Amino acid sequence: MKTAVLNCYVKILYSIITIFLSSVAANAGPIEIEFNQFHEYFTESVNISGSMRAGVMYESETSRAAPDSLQVDLTNAIGSVLCVTLLSVDGKYGADFSYTLTGETKGRTAFKLPTEKQEIITSYSPEQLAIFAQVKPVCKGAKGVVVPAFWGNSANSNVLNVYLNSAANSTFLMLYGASGDAGDKGKILCKRIDADDNTAYNTQCTINDIQKYNLEKTVIIRSNFGKAYRPVKLKIMTPKS
Numbered sequence: 757m758k759t760a761v762l763n764c765y766v767k768i769l770y771s772i773i774t775i776f777l778s779s780v781a782a783n784a785g786p787i788e789i790e791f792n793q794f795h796e797y798f799t800e801s802v803n804i805s806g807s808m809r810a811g812v813m814y815e816s817e818t819s820r821a822a823p824d825s826l827q828v829d830l831t832n833a834i835g836s837v838l839c840v841t842l843l844s845v846d847g848k849y850g851a852d853f854s855y856t857l858t859g860e861t862k863g864r865t866a867f868k869l870p871t872e873k874q875e876i877i878t879s880y881s882p883e884q885l886a887i888f889a890q891v892k893p894v895c896k897g898a899k900g901v902v903v904p905a906f907w908g909n910s911a912n913s914n915v916l917n918v919y920l921n922s923a924a925n926s927t928f929l930m931l932y933g934a935s936g937d938a939g940d941k942g943k944i945l946c947k948r949i950d951a952d953d954n955t956a957y958n959t960q961c962t963i964n965d966i967q968k969y970n971l972e973k974t975v976i977i978r979s980n981f982g983k984a985y986r987p988v989k990l991k992i993m994t995p996k997s
Contacts, residue, residue, distance in 0.1 A: 793854050794853040812905070813905055814829070821877050827865065827905060828889045846955055853869070890903070915963070916994070919949075924978035934967065946961035947959070
């Protein structure tokens with residue numbers, strides 16, 4: 757009898773602890789990036805050069821970007837360091853930060869940016885402030901995988917937007933089907949971004965129903981009036997269906 761009562765108390769105590777820990781996890785705020793990991797700039801004199809890959813983002817369900825609402829989907833991330841760059845469509849604002857991953861950093865993870873330019877960040881819509889997040893062994897000079905990001909508390913994770921700066925008259929993504937078979941390909945035509953100032957990136961490629969594809973094999977194809985550029989691989993890690 758005493759054993760049964762004791763077991764009952766143990767179960768009750770276990771339930772209380774579980775509920776408490778779940779509550780703490782649910783109310784946990786975004787990870788705060790340290791100042792020495794975060795760098796940003798804002799300039800009216802724009803001179804864009806660098807990677808044509810500006811962002812890979814879920815369709816955000818918010819109207820404004822915000823320093824405490826940047827989220828990265830680390831569900832299938834394999835690597836040591838998260839490396840993130842931000843770039844506004846007009847090229848005036850940019851930032852980057854790194855974060856060392858641990859075994860506890862999984863799923864959708866929110867980050868809080870220690871910005872001194874909050875009003876500038878919130879002046880942009882999610883489409884106007886691209887996030888490009890990669891998981892790598894180290895941030896500089898190493899190959900890694902791209903992981904989707906977004907602004908806000910929620911997003912349409914079945915739609916993925918790829919933002920590029922492309923001088924080509926024709927840009928599209930070549931995708932493989934979820935099975936990964938060579939003969940199971942899809943072609944996503946990209947379109948020019950209709951904005952007053954699209955200096956930093958000018959092209960948007962929208963992938964609907966992403967579970968249909970194996971996005972680890974994504975390839976960017978560009979051509980100018982029949983002349984093809986070298987294809988660019990874009991290995992994107994998304995949650996498996």
